[in-house]
Amino acid sequence: MSTGQQAQIAPGAVASDLKLSDLRAALAAGWSDFKANPVFGLFFAAIYVIAGIFFYFALFERGEIVWLIPAAAGFPLLAPFVAVGLYEVSRRREAGLPMSWRATLGAMRGHGDEQILSMGVILFVAFAFWLMIAHGIFAVFMAEAGAGSESLEMFRTPAGIIMLLVGSVVGALIALAFYAITVISLPMLVDREVDFITAIIVSLAAVRSNKFVMLAWAAIIAITLFAAMLPLFLGLFIALPVLGHATWHLYRRVVGENDS
Numbered sequence: 564m565s566t567g568q569q570a571q572i573a574p575g576a577v578a579s580d581l582k583l584s585d586l587r588a589a590l591a592a593g594w595s596d597f598k599a600n601p602v603f604g605l606f607f608a609a610i611y612v613i614a615g616i617f618f619y620f621a622l623f624e625r626g627e628i629v630w631l632i633p634a635a636a637g638f639p640l641l642a643p644f645v646a647v648g649l650y651e652v653s654r655r656r657e658a659g660l661p662m663s664w665r666a667t668l669g670a671m672r673g674h675g676d677e678q679i680l681s682m683g684v685i686l687f688v689a690f691a692f693w694l695m696i697a698h699g700i701f702a703v704f705m706a707e708a709g710a711g712s713e714s715l716e717m718f719r720t721p722a723g724i725i726m727l728l729v730g731s732v733v734g735a736l737i738a739l740a741f742y743a744i745t746v747i748s749l750p751m752l753v754d755r756e757v758d759f760i761t762a763i764i765v766s767l768a769a770v771r772s773n774k775f776v777m778l779a780w781a782a783i784i785a786i787t788l789f790a791a792m793l794p795l796f797l798g799l800f801i802a803l804p805v806l807g808h809a810t811w812h813l814y815r816r817v818v819g820e821n822d823s
Contacts, residue, residue: 607645646810654753697734700730746770746777751814
């Protein structure tokens with residue numbers, strides 16, 4: 564592990580001396596991993612992109628285009644689980660292991676203990692929970708929006724603008740909470756044989772010990788994914804794999820490169 568102050572927590576030491584330069588280093592390493600093995604990154608990004616496009620056209624076909632905003636806002640909650648295969652690619656490249664589809668896709672099973680699948684269930688529940696909350700917020704303000712409340716025009720009304728502000732704050736808090744429990748826990752579950760509760764505790768400790776830098780990383784992820792989704796999700800073919808690989812390297816910096 565890099566030298567510096569550490570906060571002891573099972574099963575290892577969590578670095579508490581992260582700097583913004585570590586984020587730049589993680590992004591550079593993530594880009595290197597993507598360039599070295601682009602087929603894996605493009606494959607996992609394609610899953611996300613196809614799901615997003617399907618979701619978009621399904622809402623459009625049903626005349627529920629107003630739900631595209633909360634759906635797009637909550638979609639990044641699922642990104643960490645999609646990135647599990649990318650963590651395995653980075654792990655294998657770092658360890659000098661051969662790349663294979665069997666090993667990479669098998670990373671979803673974790674170490675045969677279903678811990679990663681349990682985290683996946685939590686993330687999908689979080690996404691559904693966010694949609695329920697968004698529906699409630701929409702219902703509260705929809706009556707005040709009046710005519711056109713089923714179209715994007717409602718967001719130009721005073722009630723629609725307030726609804727966007729309230730929804731943005733609530734959505735940001737939910738996203739931040741799930742970011743804190745997954746940013747380190749999911750790569751740790753790929754890397755080590757630990758239970759998901761322990762991994763979540765370590766992830767929370769990492770965020771708590773490096774608040775500014777970890778919040779900066781959350782902002783980079785959110786802004787990058789949002790921008791990447793604008794051109795019909797196509798920007799995710801680059802953004803998602805690079806961010807996924809970069810998160811692996813940030814995990815290694817936080818938890819330790821030599822203590823696994």
